[in-house]
Amino acid sequence: MKNLNRRDFFKSAALGVSLTVLGTSKAKGSDKMLSDDRLGILVDTDVCVGCRHCEWACRVAHNLPTPDLDNYSDNSVFKEYRRPDAGSLTVVNKFENEKNPLLPIHVKVQCMHCERPACVSACIVGALTKGDDGSVVWDDDKCIGCRYCMVACPFQIPTYDYDRSIDPHIRKCDLCTDRRKNDELPACVNICPNEALLFGKRDAVLAVAKTRVKRKSDVYVNHIYGEHEVGGTSWMYIARKSFDKLNMPHLAANPAPGISESIQHGIFAYFVPPVTLYALLGTIMWITKRRSGDDDELISDEEEKGKGGKL
Amino acid sequence: MNKIYFIIIPLVLVCCLLGSNPKLQTKNPKMEENMVLLQDKIKKKKMPENPYENMMQGLKCQSCHAGDYPNKNDPMLRACLRNSMLATFHFSPEGPDEVVIDAMSENYNGVAFSHKIHAQMSDMSTGCSGCHHYNTSGRLLSCLECHDSKRSREDITVPDLKAAYHRQCLTCHKQWFHENGCSTMCHTRKTSNSTGSVQSPPSVKGKTHPPLKEPMKMVWETNSETGKIVTFFHNEHNKIFNISCETCHKQDNCLKCHENKKHDDYSGTVKIKKSFENHHKACIDCHKGSSCQKCHRDSEREPFNHVQSSGWVLKSYHSQLSCAKCHGSQTPYKKLDRNCTSCHKNFITGNFEHGKAGLVLSENHKGMECISCHTGSDFSKTPECKTCHDDKSYPAQSPGKRGRK
Numbered sequence: 001m002k003n004l005n006r007r008d009f010f011k012s013a014a015l016g017v018s019l020t021v022l023g024t025s026k027a028k029g030s031d032k033m034l035s036d037d038r039l040g041i042l043v044d045t046d047v048c049v050g051c052r053h054c055e056w057a058c059r060v061a062h063n064l065p066t067p068d069l070d071n072y073s074d075n076s077v078f079k080e081y082r083r084p085d086a087g088s089l090t091v092v093n094k095f096e097n098e099k100n101p102l103l104p105i106h107v108k109v110q111c112m113h114c115e116r117p118a119c120v121s122a123c124i125v126g127a128l129t130k131g132d133d134g135s136v137v138w139d140d141d142k143c144i145g146c147r148y149c150m151v152a153c154p155f156q157i158p159t160y161d162y163d164r165s166i167d168p169h170i171r172k173c174d175l176c177t178d179r180r181k182n183d184e185l186p187a188c189v190n191i192c193p194n195e196a197l198l199f200g201k202r203d204a205v206l207a208v209a210k211t212r213v214k215r216k217s218d219v220y221v222n223h224i225y226g227e228h229e230v231g232g233t234s235w236m237y238i239a240r241k242s243f244d245k246l247n248m249p250h251l252a253a254n255p256a257p258g259i260s261e262s263i264q265h266g267i268f269a270y271f272v273p274p275v276t277l278y279a280l281l282g283t284i285m286w287i288t289k290r291r292s293g294d295d296d297e298l299i300s301d302e303e304e305k306g307k308g309g310k311l
Numbered sequence: 312m313n314k315i316y317f318i319i320i321p322l323v324l325v326c327c328l329l330g331s332n333p334k335l336q337t338k339n340p341k342m343e344e345n346m347v348l349l350q351d352k353i354k355k356k357k358m359p360e361n362p363y364e365n366m367m368q369g370l371k372c373q374s375c376h377a378g379d380y381p382n383k384n385d386p387m388l389r390a391c392l393r394n395s396m397l398a399t400f401h402f403s404p405e406g407p408d409e410v411v412i413d414a415m416s417e418n419y420n421g422v423a424f425s426h427k428i429h430a431q432m433s434d435m436s437t438g439c440s441g442c443h444h445y446n447t448s449g450r451l452l453s454c455l456e457c458h459d460s461k462r463s464r465e466d467i468t469v470p471d472l473k474a475a476y477h478r479q480c481l482t483c484h485k486q487w488f489h490e491n492g493c494s495t496m497c498h499t500r501k502t503s504n505s506t507g508s509v510q511s512p513p514s515v516k517g518k519t520h521p522p523l524k525e526p527m528k529m530v531w532e533t534n535s536e537t538g539k540i541v542t543f544f545h546n547e548h549n550k551i552f553n554i555s556c557e558t559c560h561k562q563d564n565c566l567k568c569h570e571n572k573k574h575d576d577y578s579g580t581v582k583i584k585k586s587f588e589n590h591h592k593a594c595i596d597c598h599k600g601s602s603c604q605k606c607h608r609d610s611e612r613e614p615f616n617h618v619q620s621s622g623w624v625l626k627s628y629h630s631q632l633s634c635a636k637c638h639g640s641q642t643p644y645k646k647l648d649r650n651c652t653s654c655h656k657n658f659i660t661g662n663f664e665h666g667k668a669g670l671v672l673s674e675n676h677k678g679m680e681c682i683s684c685h686t687g688s689d690f691s692k693t694p695e696c697k698t699c700h701d702d703k704s705y706p707a708q709s710p711g712k713r714g715r716k
Contacts, residue, residue: 047474049481051488073488099584103485185463194481195474200467208468218589 034115038134038234039175040202041189042209043108045239045246046219048196050078050092050106054188058090058110061176061187081247084109086161086171090188095246105239107246108188108197111136111157111173112226113234116255122152127170134202134234135175143170154230154251175234202234209238231255406430406439412476419498422476428518438557442479525549530611538607547615551634552644559593623649651690665711672711684710 052072059066064087078094090110097103117136120128127142128149138158145168150158161168176186184190189199198205206227213220225243226236229251237243244250378387406426413421433441443451458475459466470478480487480497487493526545533541548554598605617625629637637654638644652658660680665672676684684694696710 047478049485075488183463190462193473193477195462195470195478198467199462204467211468 034134035132036201036203038115038132038202040134040200040205041186041235042198042205043235043237044196044198044212045105045107045237046216047194048092048106048108048192049194050094050104051193052077052092053191053193054090054108054197055088055092057187057191058173059088061179062089062174064088082109084111084157084159084172086159086163086169089171089173093247095241097240099240105241105246107237107239107248110188110235112155112229113173113175114154114230114255115232115234116230118152118154118230118255119149119158122148124148131177133175133180135177136172137174137177138170138172140169145170154249206236209236213238228253422497425518431519433557435556436560438555528614533607535603535607538604538609540608540611541606542608542612543606544612544614551615553635553640554597558596621646649691650688652688670709670711670713673709676710 053069056066056069056072058064081093082091084091090108092106092108095105095107097105113134113136115134117128117130120130120136124146125142125144127139127144128136129139130136145160147158147160147170149170150156150160158170158172160170176184179186185199186197189197198208200208206224209224209227213222213224219240220238221240221242223243224236224238225248226233231254237246237248239246372381375389376387377389378385381387408425408427410424410426411421412424429442430439433439445452445457454472454475457469458472459469460472462471462473464471484492484496487496529543529545531541531543532539535541548559549556594606595601613619617623634644637647647653657663658681661678663681665677681690682688684699685692686694686698
């Protein structure tokens with residue numbers, strides 16, 4: 001009886017493992033093919049003058065409260081490093097340029113719209129989706145407010161409306177989906193006086209970035225941030241200073257969701273592993289119960305004997 | 312639409328800002344096609360009252376491509392003419408005093424660009440081609456010809472018009488901010504009262520750049536192990552060697568001098584960190600192959616002296632000449648050989664009045680070839696009689712009379 005149990009255990013375990021492996025390989029293979037027409041934006045930090053018009057335009061486009069545009073000339077905001085929050089989906093930060101202190105480097109921060117977005121993979125209800133156009137957008141109706149996406153994001157971008165306790169929103173750049181439906185450019189791209197934000201198809205934008213870095217090799221560091229980081233991102237950056245020093249996280253080329261997704265998908269693939277697990281647990285329970293059933297019988301026998309003795 | 316063109320074209324003609332034709336630059340398989348389009352454009356646009364008629368040269372494929380069949384891998388590009396063109400045909404005072412840019416004035420009034428003072432300043436750094444970039448030989452191109460007025464466009468390799476204008480200004484005026492620059496110097500928001508005529512702010516209107524105080528001698532103490540002292544004679548390079556400002560200061564941002572935000576205080580230049588190569592580039596570009604000791608010495612250098620530097624004594628006639636007379640107008644000046652006939656092409660036998668050299672030749676010697684006496688064409692050395700004469704009459708009879716004639 002015991003031997004049989006053990007065999008059963010190994011059998012079911014082997015089945016479970018093999019299915020997990022199968023599931024993992026399936027999870028990797030199921031990576032969506034990205035459209036050739038997907039969009040990209042290049043941030044040329046050498047062209048950006050830090051006027052912060054993009055911040056204003058973004059707030060207006062997303063119906064967020066904002067001071068008048070003329071108030072954006074206040075340079076004091078650059079004193080400390082800022083991150084996007086629920087009230088500002090993009091912010092510009094200033095960094096020192098050691099070579100020429102009069103020409104500081106300005107870096108805009110917003111959702112990078114990853115090619116293989118970790119937030120999408122982390123979202124358990126599918127509220128975040130990667131569109132064919134390359135944008136990663138959030139669905140108000142599906143979101144349950146678990147904030148897994150905030151943890152998963154390698155750039156720590158999605159922010160949470162802590163103020164709105166009843167109907168909180170996950171907020172991040174949506175590449176101005178609504179504006180683009182009306183054939184308009186994203187608000188930040190549209191307003192930028194210097195076209196420091198170059199908008200187009202990702203391939204074309206990347207080609208421009210490569211040309212600029214090559215042509216002005218004395219100005220730019222030979223690195224296009226976002227070309228390969230976490231499997232590539234829609235927003236890309238070129239700069240005259242190493243990106244580590246511009247507060248951009250140092251990330252490898254493998255997609256962020258790779259490991260977590262394969263585990264997650266492996267565990268839940270076609271629901272076989274959980275079913276197997278429950279079956280296994282059920283079997284153990286059943287065996288244990290049966291064993292205790294035997295014991296019960298023994299006890300009842302003894303009781304009967306005892307009773308008989310008494311009698 | 313035609314009206315707009317009517318306004319823009321003359322404006323641009325008198326040169327407003329940039330005007331780029333990257334289509335010539337990019338190695339594009341469609342290049343031939345683009346070229347044809349450009350030629351058509353030039354032909355179609357008849358310009359009214361063209362003040363630079365002589366600059367009108369049609370652009371041909373051969374202007375840029377040496378071969379008959381240029382392709383993507385081998386575009387067979389000639390040395391680009393764009394830099395020489397403006398220097399050849401045009402100098403800054405010729406340009407207009409003010410240019411009104413109103414190609415993109417939806418919410419703002421047009422911008423009055425004070426061309427004169429900017430052109431003057433560009434003489435000190437980038438030259439006309441700093442703004443009028445990629446302008447090949449021919450007329451000045453309108454910005455609009457290459458820079459699309461719409462941001463949403465097919466070819467994103469070239470900045471759109473709005474960016475092109477702003478980049479021109481903000482490369483130097485990087486400290487301008489809204490009411491602190493942008494709206495006081497360039498943009499005024501359109502109101503119902505706007506009359507439409509735009510003028511430069513009074514602080515700039517009609518102004519010229521104050522004369523520059525040129526440094527004479529600059530002495531630096533460097534970290535170099537051998538020869539700590541570097542002496543640089545700024546005035547010599549400019550005046551004697553005739554090197555234009557832009558040769559060295561091409562990369563300099565205006566901010567290098569105009570550090571302070573205030574318009575009336577330009578004190579102090581900014582130290583810009585450069586790599587070893589960049590630091591020496593300005594000198595090495597001309598002084599190729601010179602040893603370090605040319606600049607790096609243990610003591611301060613003496614001013615330029617023709618005898619010390621070249622060994623050629625500038626006497627009588629030569630001392631009165633400008634450098635360019637012998638060395639040509641091309642800078643940096645090239646070293647000349649000591650052969651008189653290299654410059655004096657007419658100094659040939661029978662044509663040269665030897666009396667000018669201090670010796671009137673006797674009849675016997677008059678008809679002889681120059682090199683018969685001046686062996687090895689070394690005219691700086693006085694010929695010796697004994698190379699020809701071994702009879703005893705020498706030196707009783709000289710080859711002529713001493714004295715000038």
